[in-house]
Amino acid sequence: MQQQALKDFARAKTAKFTSGFGEPRWRKKYVHEGFRVIGTDSVPEFEADGSPKLNAKGTQVIGRSVVVRRPNGRWAQVKVPGCGWVRFRLTRAELPKAKTFRVTFRNGQWHIAFAVIPEPVDAAATGEVSPARRSGRRPG
Template identity: 70%
Template sequence: MSRFRMYPTPAQAEQMLLHCAHARYVWNLAVEQHAHWKPGRKSAPGFAEQCRQLTEARRENEWLAAGNADVQQQALNDFAKAKSSRFTSGFGEPTWRKKYKHEGFRVIGTDRVPEYEPDGRAKLNHKTGKQVLGRSVVVHQLNRRWAQVKVPGCGWVRFGLSARGKGAQLPAVKTFRVTCRNGQWHAAFAVIPRVDSRARHGRDHRN
């Protein structure tokens, strides 16, 4: 896991705090649904059903609808993964998330890149026969010290580059996690994101 210090503008930080609130709200609703389950009752909804319910909730709740649907769905996806790995992760059942203590959300990449099978063959859609395009996070390097990544509703948000990440063409990732603790923002990638060298100079991080 590679973690980088983010430096959002005040307006960007305000929007990211709203994303945190939405993600926490959706996560806690999922916890409540599963906590309500008892033997003999209908099983708690899974990820697909919760996404359908989220779509309905966004139509009825202006505050939720003002947020980003992908950020909210990723909170449900994180919950589903935590639920399925509760016996092996060492964390047990997913629990409530609290304001100020659990400030974070996951962002899914907006770029589309071709996907491949483990043996190097193009990954094809069985119905259409076309190559599958997966989501990818792209980082634009501004100079040797700075890069930027796009966050929903915020545009490009700057972060500082470590010596390890400077100037390299690196593997793509599908998502990254944004967190805030003690007033500091960080972006965490499963691997260091690839840098798009076509956009090294002259980019405004507020686009």
């Protein structure tokens, strides 16, 4: 643990000079509190077409998922290992489908942030270039 801390500190010092990052700072008690939780539930993974995802041995891949349940309309609960069910307020209509989440202590309150993979966005498939972009001028 101490060796890793020294390696991290050395990397932060070199990053300060090579890429313009500021001076590395130590974490402060009650200020930089938080932890990351990797999914606690094992779920089978599937391909986009619905067929099971297989590994090199030919067995189905089992992924990790966060266990979230909704006891009522405004609140939900997430299972945190070693802590149990933790209640949080929903800010979206649907429950998050995440593999990890981070719990942090900011501004005197505990916050939870789910790492959700966004849905892909379809690009415009016309293949045309607008006249304003072709000439390099801005419209208007």
